[in-house]
Amino acid sequence: MPQCQGTTKKGDQCKRDAQEGSSFCAIHVDQAVRARSAPTSVDWDRDSMLKAAIGFAAVGAILFFRLRR
Secondary structure: OOEOOOEOOOOOEOOOEOOOOOOOOOOOHHHHHHHHHOOOOOOOOHHHHHHHHHHHHHHHHHHHHHHOO
């Protein structure tokens, strides 16, 4: 069996055997999930930022006018 590819709290490589069909042992299987889903970088393009700003402004305006009554 191959060795687990997980890392311990100290930062050392795990010495346990990996689970069958996986590169990680039962203890470090959550590291496999995090490695798959972790974004490599956050790229904010102008279009996304503009849509978010308009959405926040619209919600703010709605709340402002609803609370003024």
